[in-house]
Amino acid sequence: MIAKRTARLTTLVALPAALALAGAMPAAAHTGSHSGSHQAAAENGSYQVDLEQLNGSGASGTAMLTLKGRDLNVKIEATGLVPGQPHAQHIHGSTDGHDFHCPDASADKNSDGVVSTAEGLPSYGDINISLTTKGDTTKKSGLDVTRMPVADKDGKVSYERVITVSQKVADHIKDLHVVQHGIDTNGNKKYDFNKGKSELDPKLPQEATAPASCGMLAGAAVGSMPVGGVETGSGGTQGVEAPGMLAGGAAAVLGAGALGALAVRRRRAADSLR
Amino acid sequence: MGAPQTRSGRRGRIGLLAAACVLLVVGGVLLATGVGRQQPAPPRVPQAQSSPGAGATSVPVPPRPSEAGGPESAPAPPAPAPERLVIPTLKVSTPLERLGLDGEQAMETPRDPDRAGWYERGAAPGARGPAVIAGHVTWNEEKAVFFDLARLRTGQRVEVERKDGSTAVFGVTKVAQYGKKEFPSLEVYGNTAGPELRLITCGGDFSKADHYYSDNVVVFGRLLSVREG
Numbered sequence: 393m394i395a396k397r398t399a400r401l402t403t404l405v406a407l408p409a410a411l412a413l414a415g416a417m418p419a420a421a422h423t424g425s426h427s428g429s430h431q432a433a434a435e436n437g438s439y440q441v442d443l444e445q446l447n448g449s450g451a452s453g454t455a456m457l458t459l460k461g462r463d464l465n466v467k468i469e470a471t472g473l474v475p476g477q478p479h480a481q482h483i484h485g486s487t488d489g490h491d492f493h494c495p496d497a498s499a500d501k502n503s504d505g506v507v508s509t510a511e512g513l514p515s516y517g518d519i520n521i522s523l524t525t526k527g528d529t530t531k532k533s534g535l536d537v538t539r540m541p542v543a544d545k546d547g548k549v550s551y552e553r554v555i556t557v558s559q560k561v562a563d564h565i566k567d568l569h570v571v572q573h574g575i576d577t578n579g580n581k582k583y584d585f586n587k588g589k590s591e592l593d594p595k596l597p598q599e600a601t602a603p604a605s606c607g608m609l610a611g612a613a614v615g616s617m618p619v620g621g622v623e624t625g626s627g628g629t630q631g632v633e634a635p636g637m638l639a640g641g642a643a644a645v646l647g648a649g650a651l652g653a654l655a656v657r658r659r660r661a662a663d664s665l666r
Numbered sequence: 667m668g669a670p671q672t673r674s675g676r677r678g679r680i681g682l683l684a685a686a687c688v689l690l691v692v693g694g695v696l697l698a699t700g701v702g703r704q705q706p707a708p709p710r711v712p713q714a715q716s717s718p719g720a721g722a723t724s725v726p727v728p729p730r731p732s733e734a735g736g737p738e739s740a741p742a743p744p745a746p747a748p749e750r751l752v753i754p755t756l757k758v759s760t761p762l763e764r765l766g767l768d769g770e771q772a773m774e775t776p777r778d779p780d781r782a783g784w785y786e787r788g789a790a791p792g793a794r795g796p797a798v799i800a801g802h803v804t805w806n807e808e809k810a811v812f813f814d815l816a817r818l819r820t821g822q823r824v825e826v827e828r829k830d831g832s833t834a835v836f837g838v839t840k841v842a843q844y845g846k847k848e849f850p851s852l853e854v855y856g857n858t859a860g861p862e863l864r865l866i867t868c869g870g871d872f873s874k875a876d877h878y879y880s881d882n883v884v885v886f887g888r889l890l891s892v893r894e895g
Contacts, residue, residue, distance in 0.1 A: 437787075438855075440857050442857075454852045454856055456852055456856065458771075460771060465771070467851060467852060469852050612795075612855075613788065613793075613794060613795020613796060613858070614787070614788040614789070614795065614855040614857075615788050615789075616767060616771075616787050617851060618771065618772055618773035618785070618851075618855070619770065619772050620772055620849055621844070621847075621849040621881075622772070622773050622775065622800050622866045622867075622868070623772070623868070624775050624800050624801060624802045624803055624810075624812065624866065624879075624882070625803045625804050625805075625810075625867070625868030625869075625878075625879040643693070647686075647689045647693070648686040648687070648688075648689035648690035648693060650686075
């Protein structure tokens, strides 16, 4: 009986201790990773990607990837894409030190004039992050065109999202690259099966998944790109300044008028009494 | 019966008139001061120039420096730190504060509304890339250092005096106004082939309720020459 109670007591004491330890462990690990990897901390900042056309798509653009800790802000402005169509976009590459890069025309193994996504994979590596507009960003969302940005009527895509990435991605961000997909080889303003089915998803045309542009990460002169506009205005000079002063002044003048009128009325009243 | 009442009536009237005079004087002074404090709204970027791309590279700005240095080539040597911004046509001459990022990763703004600030995490004026300088347009209902920024025109000069005594001279290539929600971060902050300059302030409509300007005015410039000190 006593032994049992002691055991229970021990458990009661041990539990918080264990919790405290568990709490302390990640903290310790955190500190460790900090002191152990100045390199990782130095990865914070912005990287620019100049997207250049693949497959004669005519697409181009700029992406800016800004890393702070494990928060990756991805901003993309691209033009020359197929208007009104969704464009799958990903961060490709390896975080294990493999040197992947954007493919050139020589990657077109079956010589059909199109470097398909499968033909590009040996060059640019597998999907690491799916740049979806919402929800999941893993590889499995790579072809979910319902969550990919749609080009406007001029073939422009503007995309911005903050994604929490793994420490591995944060540490190897410079080894990765951005690929946008979706081309229109027969110029009919839509994706169709003129180049066959996608080897990734037979329900999708090759045109929908073939890469349109690719770009590798390079340093950004801006160092770390600020988010949004700049708040360089406080207290505008537009409209009425010092409204209290104006209102007070006006009230005082009106009050003076009222008092004056009152005085005159009293005087009239006094006169009429006389 | 009449006399005392008249006397008190007269005294009352005099009191009222005196009070009226005091109020009139006080009111007049308040109104005059208040009216004196009225400031015009900051100038706006004319429509023709404000559309992105318009007004770029028209007047005496020489062609882009050679793009020989691609992204692969070695980075240009760092330029000396900037100390003072001079915009002769706007009669602006301001020492430069240093700006970083705030907790929301937005750019800090100068602490002193009469000074502009250089975004020190970015390029220095004269180094390759966009050197970014921001300043307030207004502060507590007073004009601030960049009040007239939207009056700058393509081809006008902007000078940055640097720590080593040299002066980087930029030519304005574009003056544009953007809604803050559509701020073209990549155009403003993206890599450039040569040394460029960005001057940023607020513009558009000011909302008194949330102390917020709807737009940013951005002046784009390109390095013309460096004058040794």
